[in-house]
Amino acid sequence: MTDTTPDPGGFRLDRRTALATTAVAATALVVVGCGSTSDKPASAAPRAEPGGPDQMPAKKLDTLANTADVPVGGGLITGGTVITQPSAGSFQGFSATCTHLGCQVNSVSGGLIRCPCHGSTFNLDGSVAGGPAPRALDPRAIRVEGDQIVSA
Incomplete structure (x- = not known):
């Protein structure tokens, strides 16, 4: 069956041409968006004086937990992070993602971090205590600021 609808503008565009034109336009937008508006290398940019008006504001700390909330010889899970305290202070x-199949570990008890999916367990230092996990939990950078544990 053919389209016999009259073309009011006299301009017809077949599907292949329309798709090709759209692809070219999208590519051009990406190329333009990735371009730089400065011909100076980044190293040539002026540096702000410490304490001056151009200084970046201090990064807000991402508080994960209070130190008192993490038991000695145990830990807790907050968001996607496992925080342990193997010894006082x-x-x-660590990442809360199990290295076996990507399930989220869900508890820290009896000195072990536990994954509910296939029974993997991890020591408080993130190392594998029992499989099937093939490797340790991925480390997450944290630090203590006063009585708070924050993302580093």
């Missing part, structure tokens, strides 16, 4: 951070 020593805090470590």
Whole structure:
């Protein structure tokens, strides 16, 4: 069946041409968007004086937990981070994603970080205590600021 609808503007565009034109336009937008508006290398940019008006504001700390909330010889899970305190005052951070199949670990008890999906367990230092996880939990940078544990 053919289209016999009259073309009021006299301009017809077949599907292949329309798709090709759209692809070219999208590519051009990406190229233009990635271009630089400065011919100076980044190293040539002027530096702000410390404490001057151009200084960047201090980064807001991403508080994960209070130090008192993390038991010695245990830990807690907050968001996507596992925080442990293997010994008093020593805090470590790890991704809450199990290295077996990507499930989220869901508890820290009995000195172990536990994954509910296939039974993997991890020591408080993130190392594998029991499989099937093939490797340790990925480390997460944390630091203690006063009585708060923050993302580093």
